[in-house]
Amino acid sequence: MRPFLKSFLVGMLGGMVGLVLLLPVVRKELIVSHHNPPMQGPSLRPVALRINVPPALATEGICDFSVAAARALPSVVSITVRYGHREEGRGDIFQWFRNPFFGPQEGKGSGVIYRSDGYVLTNNHVVEGAEEVWVTLQDNRSFPAEVVGTYAPADLAVLKIDATDLPVLPLADSDAARVGAWVLAVGNPLELGATVTAGIISAKGRDIDIIEDNYAIESFIQTDAVVNPGNSGGALVDVEGRLLGINTAIATSTGFYEGYSFAIPVNLAKKIADDIIAWGSYQRGFLGINITELDDELAERLGLDVTRGVVVTGVVPGSAAEDAGIQLNDVIVAVDGKPVTSAPALLEYVGRARIGQTLHLTLDRHGKKHQIAVVLRGIE
DSSP states (O other), X not given: OOGGGOSOOOOOOOOHHHHTTSOHHHHHHHHHHHHSOOOOOTTHHHHHHHTTOOXXXXXXXXXXXXXXXXXHGGGEEEEEEEOSOOOTTOOSHHHHHXXXXXXXXXXXXXXXXXXXXSEEEEOHHHHTTOSEEEXXXXXXXXXXXXXXXXXXXXXXXXXXXXXXXXXXXXXXXXXXXXXXXXXXXXXXXXXXXXXXXXXXXXXXXXXXSOSOOTTOOOOEEEEOOOOOTTOTTOEEEETTSOEEEEEEEEEXXXXXXXXXXXXXXXXXXXXXXXXXXXXXXXXXXXXXXXXXXXXXXXXXXXXXXXXXXXEEEEEOTTSHHHHHTOOTTOEEEEETTEEXXXXXXXXXXXXXXXXXXXXXXXXXXXXXXXXXXXXXXXXO
């Protein structure tokens, strides 16, 4: 686990208010300036109010997220988990998350209603090891929850409660989400109850090495929305109130929000959740390769004229990749016609495909392009 992320897996909740809390020095300056007397001179005041803001936008409520928040809040739940006992000698980040403020027998998290007939999404680390799981809706009704299934390598879990006609958010297309777009994080941080914060998408396809599993799928949506303990499993939504991701982690050295948070893209979460609901487990397809990202130095060493893509560093014997003819040092530059620019993006794309599905890979092999069809297989 990287040093700056050695702490805790938590669900996210982001806010514009958090933007002024990122650095103590900035916050201090803002507080001091709040008490300073206003600048004098009629010519300065209009400029200060209008700088870089077109007059039309200043009156249209361009940053009013109340509609999206109203749509999202009823679909986000609070999750309480209870444990029979703590494992002796275990002091990892998951244990801290479960009990940052509560006694050693209880933990808190968030979840998102996925289907109106009682299916709820949350993070695996929220419910892992729990003997009891309770889901509390926004209207304060509480239900015991069954853990239908989990997939730890993607940190996702599906719960089921005995309720119907529950409010459900429409799903966004996380592939179409743009860096710089506004988003809301909705969850239950620090025992505060349902809370909404806002931020922007800072990056996509982010791998932060926080899931310690050989089969980990990390292709997070990174935002600067405020997220704290208790928000794991909550909703990341777009400005139209559509579910964009499941808030999962923060980059922190203290255990609390320090500027960056991460969410599982909804396109990946949907595939995993649908499989768990239908089959009881995630039906994941594999290419059967080891990969690393291409950079300028590696491209020069391999004699390539491309600098973006994913390099095949190993091919599993008897795998789908070997049968399709993929070779060591092949560079995957596209899949199904879509550019592949990072290893996390490729892992996510393959993770959303079905066992038996054919993927069409574009390879750069010693400077020549090759088209290869690969039929995905499960783990035998």
